[in-house]
Amino acid sequence: MTDVPPSVSLGRHAALPGSLLPAETADVPVTSVTTHAFSFTGQAGEYFRIWIVNTALTIVTLGLYLPWARVRQRQYFYGHTWLDGANFEYTARPVALLRGYLVVGAFFLAYTLATQFQFSGWEYVAGTIAVLFLALYPWLVMKSLRFLAVSTTHRGLKFRHHGRAGGAYASYGLGNGAALLSGGLALPFAWFLQRRYQVDGAAYGTARARFRGDAGEFYLIGLTGLALTLVGGVLLAVPLLGVLFGAGVLDVPQTEDDWLGPTFLIALAVGYLLVLALYGIAWQYVRAATLRLVLNRVEVGGVVRTGATFSPWRLVWIGVSNAVVQALTLGLATPWAAVRRARYVLSGMQVRALVPLDSFTADVTPGEDALGEAATELLDIDLGF
Amino acid sequence: MTPPDLMLEGRVFDGRSSRPHPATLEVRGGGVTLRLEGGPETPWTPAQMQIEPPVPGLPRVLKFPDGSRFETRDDAAVSALEARLGRNRGLGRVRRLESRWGTALGALGVTLALVAAFVVFGLPALARGAAAATPRPVLATFDRETTEFLDGDYLGPTRLSRARQAELQAAFRRVTRAAGGGYDYRLLLRDGLPEDSPITLGANAFALPNGTVVMTDQLVALSRSDRELVGVLAHEAGHVTGRHGLAAVYQGLGLTLLTVAVTGDVVSAGTFAAAVPAALLRGGYSRAAETEADRVAGAYLMEAYGTTKPLRDILARLETGRRNTDESDVEAGEGGLGDLLETHPGTAGRIEHLREIEAEGR
Numbered sequence: 189m190t191d192v193p194p195s196v197s198l199g200r201h202a203a204l205p206g207s208l209l210p211a212e213t214a215d216v217p218v219t220s221v222t223t224h225a226f227s228f229t230g231q232a233g234e235y236f237r238i239w240i241v242n243t244a245l246t247i248v249t250l251g252l253y254l255p256w257a258r259v260r261q262r263q264y265f266y267g268h269t270w271l272d273g274a275n276f277e278y279t280a281r282p283v284a285l286l287r288g289y290l291v292v293g294a295f296f297l298a299y300t301l302a303t304q305f306q307f308s309g310w311e312y313v314a315g316t317i318a319v320l321f322l323a324l325y326p327w328l329v330m331k332s333l334r335f336l337a338v339s340t341t342h343r344g345l346k347f348r349h350h351g352r353a354g355g356a357y358a359s360y361g362l363g364n365g366a367a368l369l370s371g372g373l374a375l376p377f378a379w380f381l382q383r384r385y386q387v388d389g390a391a392y393g394t395a396r397a398r399f400r401g402d403a404g405e406f407y408l409i410g411l412t413g414l415a416l417t418l419v420g421g422v423l424l425a426v427p428l429l430g431v432l433f434g435a436g437v438l439d440v441p442q443t444e445d446d447w448l449g450p451t452f453l454i455a456l457a458v459g460y461l462l463v464l465a466l467y468g469i470a471w472q473y474v475r476a477a478t479l480r481l482v483l484n485r486v487e488v489g490g491v492v493r494t495g496a497t498f499s500p501w502r503l504v505w506i507g508v509s510n511a512v513v514q515a516l517t518l519g520l521a522t523p524w525a526a527v528r529r530a531r532y533v534l535s536g537m538q539v540r541a542l543v544p545l546d547s548f549t550a551d552v553t554p555g556e557d558a559l560g561e562a563a564t565e566l567l568d569i570d571l572g573f
Numbered sequence: 574m575t576p577p578d579l580m581l582e583g584r585v586f587d588g589r590s591s592r593p594h595p596a597t598l599e600v601r602g603g604g605v606t607l608r609l610e611g612g613p614e615t616p617w618t619p620a621q622m623q624i625e626p627p628v629p630g631l632p633r634v635l636k637f638p639d640g641s642r643f644e645t646r647d648d649a650a651v652s653a654l655e656a657r658l659g660r661n662r663g664l665g666r667v668r669r670l671e672s673r674w675g676t677a678l679g680a681l682g683v684t685l686a687l688v689a690a691f692v693v694f695g696l697p698a699l700a701r702g703a704a705a706a707t708p709r710p711v712l713a714t715f716d717r718e719t720t721e722f723l724d725g726d727y728l729g730p731t732r733l734s735r736a737r738q739a740e741l742q743a744a745f746r747r748v749t750r751a752a753g754g755g756y757d758y759r760l761l762l763r764d765g766l767p768e769d770s771p772i773t774l775g776a777n778a779f780a781l782p783n784g785t786v787v788m789t790d791q792l793v794a795l796s797r798s799d800r801e802l803v804g805v806l807a808h809e810a811g812h813v814t815g816r817h818g819l820a821a822v823y824q825g826l827g828l829t830l831l832t833v834a835v836t837g838d839v840v841s842a843g844t845f846a847a848a849v850p851a852a853l854l855r856g857g858y859s860r861a862a863e864t865e866a867d868r869v870a871g872a873y874l875m876e877a878y879g880t881t882k883p884l885r886d887i888l889a890r891l892e893t894g895r896r897n898t899d900e901s902d903v904e905a906g907e908g909g910l911g912d913l914l915e916t917h918p919g920t921a922g923r924i925e926h927l928r929e930i931e932a933e934g935r
Binding site: 263345 | 590672
């Protein structure tokens with residue numbers, strides 16, 4: 189991380205090398221902090237039409253249209269995100285996505301078939317793919333971040349990600365390895381490393397972003413999530429068991445038949461669902477709180493800070509209720525759920541700037557391929573904040 | 574100078590700074606002129622201009638080779654330009670579909686119909702095809718691995734006498750000779766309640782893809798005649814020749830891929846939400862497989878004994894778990910949500926189906 193600009197306080201932005209051209213910033217009088225709110229103008233009904241038409245086309249074309257559908261859906265979300273009178277733009281080319289999907293899809297299929305059928309020599313096929321994936325994972329994250337950044341435009345300027353492979357292997361490879369070996373103790377530290385890698389590599393035009401958080405804040409989030417699971421589990425389990433035993437519905441299993449009795453199995457199923465729900469809620473909390481924390485710790489070019497005032501708990505409620513509604517509508521409420529979440533998150537997001545937002549300049553950008561992005565999507569990796 | 578054919582008002586971001594410039598775009602004959610207010614005027618040819626496909630509710634965007642980006646709210650003018658230059662024909666049509674509720678609801682109908690058709694007909698057909706094409710060595714590996722796994726903890730050596738074992742093996746050979754298909758048929762008689770097994774299989778019988786059939790002592794004990802056990806073995810042979818086990822694996826794979834295609838995402842909570850319908854569908858497929866295996870067993874029993882009653886009786890006894898039960902003790906009238914969640918058809922339904930086979934066979 190040697191290429192990160194030195195830390196400066198907000199007031200001394202003009203002295204920051206490499207973020208804004210000196211001539212450009214000198215023109216701009218630094219008077220006061222201006223706050224600009226994000227807003228999301230997408231409509232659930234409008235997005236539903238886009239979603240269903242593109243889904244139908246994907247199915248009719250046997251999946252070949254998928255990259256076009258994906259790009260179109262993202263264009264809608266980026267385009268309806270406004271900041272200071274200008275919207276964002278998603279500029280990835282569908283053909284680039286298609287190529288990536290095909291390569292990754294082939295590997296995914298080979299791996300699934302090998303593990304399902306265990307034909308002779310399957311260990312080598314599955315093992316090679318798994319080792320390859322583990323070894324390449326940080327590199328794929330880096331490629332994915334680069335692709336996503338360079339596909340995002342605001343006011344005609346591209347975002348970029350300057351993260352290097354070394355940093356990716358340190359924060360994702362070593363970070364996750366340490367989290368695993370320490371039995372989860374180092375997990376919040378890994379989150380910290382990963383978010384710092386994501387933010388510190390990012391740039392808008394020539395202005396580099398910087399992450400100003402520390403690991404302690406991630407431990408606080410992790411502990412809250414853990415406490416939520418444990419305390420929630422006890423609070424739910426004690427009255428439940430009490431009622432069941434008290435009412436005589438449930439008895440301590442005595443014989444083999446009791447262990448498999450219907451009431452015991454139902455109690456087991458209910459308990460399992462409760463654990464699953466608690467885990468889901470805790471996970472949603474960690475995600476929401478991390479998003480808020482990171483947004484409150486990003487500084488761009490020494491002159492802009494992002495901020496978030498939405499409530500993580502409200503976001504947890506939105507996530508949980510969205511999942512329930514989606515399940516009840518067999519997925520047809522997916523567009524509504526996505527619009528609802530985006531509207532809430534963006535209505536609680538701001539940037540505070542010392543300079544007008546039209547005083548940034550471009551950086552030359554080399555092309556990025558879509559392979560990293562396709563891989564991270566298909567192989568179930570969560571790269572979102 | 575002639576007036577321009579088209580004149581668009583908007584603003585330009587030059588791609589070098591984030592500052593917007595009010596601008597106009599003029600189309601005149603075969604040329605395009607981008608004029609920044611109080612600034613330079615750049616001539617372009619239409620071929621150099623890239624018109625971004627429209628996104629509902631958003632300004633239209635035109636891009637030029639120098640990185641500049643003209644955006645305007647004048648959708649009508651840009652659409653006219655697109656029509657004139659023959660651009661974005663495909664996505665223009667997509668936009669027309671998206672902009673009306675009628676076509677969107679049509680797309681919803683098409684999606685639901687195709688997904689339903691795929692789930693009901695396409696996926697089972699594909700899975701059957703894939704199962705039929707799966708080579709025998711793969712099946713043999715499957716059988717070997719599963720048997721080794723079960724014999725470790727879940728199944729114990731049989732307690733039946735050698736003579737009894739020989740009788741059952743002989744019955745099994747007759748059943749498999751009729752079933753055919755050239756599989757490596759093998760009957761494994763095992764104790765389904767070995768000590769310190771983590772789960773109890775109890776009275777049970779099941780088939781593995783390459784013809785290995787496992788039957789527990791407890792099931793033998795539950796039966797009142799060998800005819801009943803022959804019915805069970807014929808049912809399991811039906812699973813083998815129908816390649817139901819493999820088809821189930823492929824169907825699960827297909828459902829997963831379908832879920833990803835519809836929700837468009839492996840990560841989202843929508844996937845968890847989609848797991849519920851997928852589980853229901855899996856139950857439906859295995860009910861279909863059970864019915865097919867019952868048909869095979871019914872045909873064999875009609876051929877051998879002229880009745881399907883033995884299988885009906887042992888099904889009823891498996892349902893109640895009591896040795897003195899026969900088919901009349903299982904009441905019809907199941908159904909509804911409970912039936913939907915079952916992986917096997919309701920016992921009453923299976924007994925009814927076997928009765929129909931008997932009625933047709935007479």
